[in-house]
Amino acid sequence: MRQRHKPWADDFLQEHPDTVISNPVSYRGRWKDVFANDAPIHLEIGTGKGQFIVEMAKQYPNINFIGIEVAKSIIVTAAQKVLVSEQLNIRLLHVDAERLTELFAKDELTKICLNFSDPWPKNRHEKRRLTYYTFLDKYKEVLRPNGEIILKTDNMGLFEYSLASFSQNGMRIEEVNLDLHEADDSTNRMTEYEEKFTAKGQPIYRCRITCNHKGNS
Numbered sequence: 001m002r003q004r005h006k007p008w009a010d011d012f013l014q015e016h017p018d019t020v021i022s023n024p025v026s027y028r029g030r031w032k033d034v035f036a037n038d039a040p041i042h043l044e045i046g047t048g049k050g051q052f053i054v055e056m057a058k059q060y061p062n063i064n065f066i067g068i069e070v071a072k073s074i075i076v077t078a079a080q081k082v083l084v085s086e087q088l089n090i091r092l093l094h095v096d097a098e099r100l101t102e103l104f105a106k107d108e109l110t111k112i113c114l115n116f117s118d119p120w121p122k123n124r125h126e127k128r129r130l131t132y133y134t135f136l137d138k139y140k141e142v143l144r145p146n147g148e149i150i151l152k153t154d155n156m157g158l159f160e161y162s163l164a165s166f167s168q169n170g171m172r173i174e175e176v177n178l179d180l181h182e183a184d185d186s187t188n189r190m191t192e193y194e195e196k197f198t199a200k201g202q203p204i205y206r207c208r209i210t211c212n213h214k215g216n217s
């Protein structure tokens with residue numbers, strides 16, 4: 001995603017520590033206290049400009065949503081959307097997903113959404129793909145038993161790679177859809193990238209994965 005320098009971003013983040021949580025590591029294991037309820041927590045990794053998480057939070061007011069985004073100039077745009085929406089069930093974290101297990105305790109999450117993750121097509125960049133086995137190990141750790149991963153992408157290379165990686169790492173492929181919009185799923189909420197690719201007529205691929213704990217798979 002294109003990043004523009006936003007000189008106001010640091011000030012903005014400091015002014016909104018309850019929307020983009022400052023020092024998120026300190027809430028590991030007690031995110032329910034942050035939301036002041038015990039509802040399931042769904043995580044989106046690589047939230048981008050925030051359209052998906054805001055629309056999902058409106059659609060499912062009884063779910064808590066957390067979005068992780070590593071790019072400061074992008075997460076501030078997502079935070080502006082969250083503030084305008086006035087949804088109380090969203091928090092954003094300006095952090096790299098590499099740190100997932102520092103942020104969440106075992107079994108703390110119910111679902112992880114990977115939306116249009118960077119494909120990193122070169123072999124030497126495989127470790128950066130969000131479905132590389134080191135990331136899957138972290139997802140297993142923080143997802144509760146039978147927790148779900150939903151992946152959407154326009155990129156067939158990443159999709160094929162991810163299906164193989166899920167399967168090789170003991171996760172269960174529950175659903176595969178090779179043209180999400182042809183299926184006309186009214187519950188689907190589009191991301192910014194999804195809108196762009198869909199407008200160009202490109203198919204969107206989606207899969208749903210369930211995940212047991214390491215050793216139980």
Ligand SMILES: C[S@@+](CC[C@H](N)C(=O)[O-])C[C@H]1O[C@@H](n2cnc3c(N)ncnc32)[C@H](O)[C@@H]1O
Pocket residue numbers: 001045046047048049068069070071074095096097098115116117118191192193194
């Ligand atoms: C291609 S964009 C897609 C954005 C959005 N999900 C969408 O579909 O419109 C990928 C996003 O993931 C973020 N990202 C990539 N790697 C990340 C990581 N390791 N941790 C957190 N965010 C990451 C990027 O900064 C970028 O905003």
